[in-house]
Amino acid sequence: xxxxxxxxxxxxxxxxxxxxxxxxxxxxxxxxxxxxxxxxxxxxxxxxxxxxxxxxxxxxxxxxxxxxxxxxxxxxxxxxxxxxxxxxxxxxxxxxxxxxxxxxxxxxxxxxxxxxxxxxxxxxxxxxxxxxxxxxxxxxxxxxxxxxxxxxxxxxxxxxxxxxxxxxxxxxxxxxxxxxxxxxxxxxxxxxxxxxxxxxxxxxxxxxxxxxxxxxxxxxxxxxxxxxxxxxxxxxxxxxxxxxxxxxxxxxxxxxxxxxxxxxxxxxxxxxxxxxxxxxxxxxxxxxxxxxxxxxxxxxxxxxxxxxxxxxxxxxx
Amino acid sequence: xxxxxxxxxxxxxxxxxxxxxxxxxxxxxxxxxxxxxxxxxxxxxxxxxxxxxxxxxxxxxxxxxxxxxxxxxxxxxxxxxxxxxxxxxxxxxxxxxxxxxxxxxxxxxxxxxxxxxxxxxxxxxxxxxxxxxxxxxxxxxxxxxxxxxxxxxxxxxxxxxxxxxxxxxxxxxxxxxxxxxxxxxxxxxxxxxxxxxxxxxxxxxxxxxxxxxxxxxxxxxxxxxxxxxxxxxxxxxxxxxxxxxxxxxxxxxxxxxxxxxxxxxxxxxxxxxxxxxxxxxxxxxxxxxxxxxxxxxxxxxxxxxxxxxxxxxxxxxxxxxxxxxxxxxxxxxxxxxxxxxxxxxxxxxxx
Amino acid sequence: xxxxxxxxxxxxxxxxxxxxxxxxxxxxxxxxxxxxxxxxxxxxxxxxxxxxxxxxxxxxxxxxxxxxxxxxxxxxxxxxxxxxxxxxxxxxxxxxxxxxxxxxxxxxxxxxxxxxxxxxxxxxxxxxxxxxxxxxxxxxxxxxxxxxxxxxxxxxxxxxxxxxxxxxxxxxxxxxxxxxxxxxxxxxxxxxxxxxxxxxxxxxxxxxxxxxxxxxxxxxxxxxxxxxxxxxxxxxxxxxxxxxxxxxxxxxxxxxxxxxxxxxxxxxxxxxxxxxxxxxxxxxxxxxxxxxxx
Numbered sequence: 001x002x003x004x005x006x007x008x009x010x011x012x013x014x015x016x017x018x019x020x021x022x023x024x025x026x027x028x029x030x031x032x033x034x035x036x037x038x039x040x041x042x043x044x045x046x047x048x049x050x051x052x053x054x055x056x057x058x059x060x061x062x063x064x065x066x067x068x069x070x071x072x073x074x075x076x077x078x079x080x081x082x083x084x085x086x087x088x089x090x091x092x093x094x095x096x097x098x099x100x101x102x103x104x105x106x107x108x109x110x111x112x113x114x115x116x117x118x119x120x121x122x123x124x125x126x127x128x129x130x131x132x133x134x135x136x137x138x139x140x141x142x143x144x145x146x147x148x149x150x151x152x153x154x155x156x157x158x159x160x161x162x163x164x165x166x167x168x169x170x171x172x173x174x175x176x177x178x179x180x181x182x183x184x185x186x187x188x189x190x191x192x193x194x195x196x197x198x199x200x201x202x203x204x205x206x207x208x209x210x211x212x213x214x215x216x217x218x219x220x221x222x223x224x225x226x227x228x229x230x231x232x233x234x235x236x237x238x239x240x241x242x243x244x245x246x247x248x249x250x251x252x253x254x255x256x257x258x259x260x261x262x263x264x265x266x267x268x269x270x271x272x273x274x275x276x277x278x279x280x281x282x283x284x285x286x287x288x289x290x291x292x293x294x295x296x297x298x299x300x301x302x303x304x305x306x307x308x309x310x311x312x313x314x315x316x317x
Numbered sequence: 318x319x320x321x322x323x324x325x326x327x328x329x330x331x332x333x334x335x336x337x338x339x340x341x342x343x344x345x346x347x348x349x350x351x352x353x354x355x356x357x358x359x360x361x362x363x364x365x366x367x368x369x370x371x372x373x374x375x376x377x378x379x380x381x382x383x384x385x386x387x388x389x390x391x392x393x394x395x396x397x398x399x400x401x402x403x404x405x406x407x408x409x410x411x412x413x414x415x416x417x418x419x420x421x422x423x424x425x426x427x428x429x430x431x432x433x434x435x436x437x438x439x440x441x442x443x444x445x446x447x448x449x450x451x452x453x454x455x456x457x458x459x460x461x462x463x464x465x466x467x468x469x470x471x472x473x474x475x476x477x478x479x480x481x482x483x484x485x486x487x488x489x490x491x492x493x494x495x496x497x498x499x500x501x502x503x504x505x506x507x508x509x510x511x512x513x514x515x516x517x518x519x520x521x522x523x524x525x526x527x528x529x530x531x532x533x534x535x536x537x538x539x540x541x542x543x544x545x546x547x548x549x550x551x552x553x554x555x556x557x558x559x560x561x562x563x564x565x566x567x568x569x570x571x572x573x574x575x576x577x578x579x580x581x582x583x584x585x586x587x588x589x590x591x592x593x594x595x596x597x598x599x600x601x602x603x604x605x606x607x608x609x610x611x612x613x614x615x616x617x618x619x620x621x622x623x624x625x626x627x628x629x630x631x632x633x634x635x636x637x638x639x640x641x642x643x644x645x646x647x648x649x650x651x652x653x654x655x656x657x658x659x660x661x662x663x664x665x666x667x668x
Numbered sequence: 669x670x671x672x673x674x675x676x677x678x679x680x681x682x683x684x685x686x687x688x689x690x691x692x693x694x695x696x697x698x699x700x701x702x703x704x705x706x707x708x709x710x711x712x713x714x715x716x717x718x719x720x721x722x723x724x725x726x727x728x729x730x731x732x733x734x735x736x737x738x739x740x741x742x743x744x745x746x747x748x749x750x751x752x753x754x755x756x757x758x759x760x761x762x763x764x765x766x767x768x769x770x771x772x773x774x775x776x777x778x779x780x781x782x783x784x785x786x787x788x789x790x791x792x793x794x795x796x797x798x799x800x801x802x803x804x805x806x807x808x809x810x811x812x813x814x815x816x817x818x819x820x821x822x823x824x825x826x827x828x829x830x831x832x833x834x835x836x837x838x839x840x841x842x843x844x845x846x847x848x849x850x851x852x853x854x855x856x857x858x859x860x861x862x863x864x865x866x867x868x869x870x871x872x873x874x875x876x877x878x879x880x881x882x883x884x885x886x887x888x889x890x891x892x893x894x895x896x897x898x899x900x901x902x903x904x905x906x907x908x909x910x911x912x913x914x915x916x917x918x919x920x921x922x923x924x925x926x927x928x929x930x931x932x933x934x935x936x937x938x939x940x941x942x943x944x945x946x947x948x949x950x951x952x953x954x955x956x957x958x959x960x961x962x
Contacts, residue, residue: 014800015800015803015804015807016807018801018803018804018807019804019807019808021804022804022805022808023816026816026817026819026820027820029817029820029821137945137948137949137952138945140892140948141892141941141944141945141947141948142941142944142945143896143899143900143916143919143937143940143941143944144896145900145903145919146919146934146936146937146940146941147937149919149923149926149933149934149937150933150934150937152926153926153930153933153934157926157927157930158930251809252809252810252811254809255808255809255811255812256809256810256811256812258811258812258815258904259811259900259903259904262903262904273815273819274904276819277815277819277904277906278905285816285819285820289812289816292809292812293807293808293812296807296808296809296812297807300807395858398862400858400861400862422864423864426862426863426864427864430862430863431859431862433855433858433859435855438854438855438856439855439856439859440856440859441856441860441873441874441877441878442687442878443686443687443877443878444873444874444877445683445684447681449856452860452863452865452873453863453864453865456863456864456865456866456869457864469681479681480680480681480682481681481682482682483681483682484681484682484683484684485682485684486684486686486687489684499859502859502863505863506863506864
């Protein structure tokens, strides 16, 4: 087992390298030259040359990549062109905000998803199953950013129960765990939880139905195991995979939060990304994507290892 | 590490004394499978599935191959078919190796065919029965409608009404019917040798009997040569004229059926064939003939593979590999007790 | 030794229905799946027949008529923020939304499928290289990758298509590789090799028929995601650019009406939702129909 973990960790390194490569390459996909957002269009040629040399844009790509990578590993992701603050600072502030939201959303999604999935799988092919399954399909099919808008319309506009946007009075810098702030989280978190809920529900349903259909369940029942005992057994067998799915969903939410954060103006990495794109703030764009992608890779690694620990069959395959 | 070689004691390969040269000659076949482990998938252990196997198959005979699970029977079959590439060794059909000496792999393939154990997995679930059978001929250049006609004729030959079965799919057939289709498919290329790898093992007994009789009929009609691999010793006794006993990737003994079943010379043969339970109440089996578990082919014992379970094992058995010694005629044994002067206290005693 | 007369062999034989015919028969009996198929057919028809059924020009707007509610005279679903008829824009929007949703998946099906099948059949180091490359792209969450690529390349339909296709190639390639590897180890492929078939012949006759089904169904399941992603891109201002009608873009531009005419905001989203759920239900039904236990 420790060998498996070591192998898995070692395997992550080339992937991270590839990810870094893709991040780096993104910038050079951009049309136009990279200085277009820094310099005014009528800048002199010599100024352009100077800036190119300063930023290192005139060197061969491989060299640029390695320098950028070297700096990134030591914690320097460059400076945001727009705000002139270090990218690392911007990103770390935003990541915390997104993480809170994503964690809450994943939890909601997991709780309800498991609930719906479980009763759907347990009472398979009855109306309970059909209803629960319908809810999960809806969860997966709804464009979540639109749902966010609808929730804003209903809860903020009509009912005036919850605030529509933002992260609370004083903005994100003054975050506290009180109701005044937390109430800003409710709508975005619920919106974000819908897709994970749908996916987890469908997964759990399939798992539960599959486990229950195994012949050894009939054997256990024949031996007199109570329904609660069967229940416990099902949970034990379904737990590893469902936790894995939850972990992955958390990763997706971290990476894909941009849409919701745009709707709700939540100051997380998604909003940061949005700003970076539209202001062509390439260092910020690169840095944010790199951080998010690395998070995702590490999360996958953790999920893999935990799942293997819970279900040793995987390591043997 | 020496591999078992055909007998050097008499100075000639066993079948050379007889007039017709062997149809199929297998020499020193070796196939090892690396087991991947370690950080970068480097092979840490090796499964020695086939470790120096040599034998001849004469035209028109049925050679049975028996042995416990893991002894390498199926791997040998697949290596002969060149579905798996051998690490070393040669396979010659009528004296020529495929891929050299004027015999292309495709031509070789049309002369040596195989029927697999799993009748369902051997047929493409998306192809009709006649298309499956016609595939081989079509690949060899026979045009479409002729191939189909040949397929239907073969269906009839194996006892399936072509009008009822040709357009059906494998999942609509029973196990026995599917195996008949597999036989028809194997015959579609008009081969000289048919390898049957546990071909009847998965069938019900009554169906098994029917298919065995079909095989015997076909053999007489068409003049086929069979290699019949099975773990069912009674069936092999029924159908085979010569039997080869394999143990852990090597040949233990090879000879005419009744000589081996009457009392083979290799201790393993005796244990294996002696372990067949008898219906005769006077011949009760009191003790199990074989002790211990079969060792696995990853770390086989040195020297004679069987020595760890052999009642007659001595120091020489662990020290060197016994060559395949010809007792006379068709019968050869790989045991130190057979070859005089091998160093075993009973050397020469069983020859 | 023939039991039947020789010319009887050319006679009519009993032909069982093929695999896809059986799948269709089972599919037909599932009301939800058929309903979903019908819904998609309606939406596709709507897109194709847009020039004939839309009452107005989707690009023409009058500032005087901005943000009228549904039920206004001559504008059954109201007008948008530039005074254009909502109904017409929704109908025309089907074209771009469907196009942006479905095309990347089909392109990815071809490219990813080819990569996966090749990797699965050939195996060895070729497989390793191809799949490890896919893994690098897999290491990004799809939304992030799509936005990163579009963001870097800039807005526009073509860029949006490219980035979405790139997002979907790795998962399809992975499924293709896994299914192909599974099929390749089966005995009937060995039997085909033993019959003398070459690689191309075996792939064509034995592998493809057994592999395309699962790959195709998987790709179908991605269409709903693709539609949401594509409209999401337009929502953010990447992808389709104004004034083209596209449902996601409409959601973006109508945000200003969130507090004044909220119903208008809801409408394009409903269209995306209905299309997306129809594709999901269709895929579910197809999967059940294909799950034939012999």
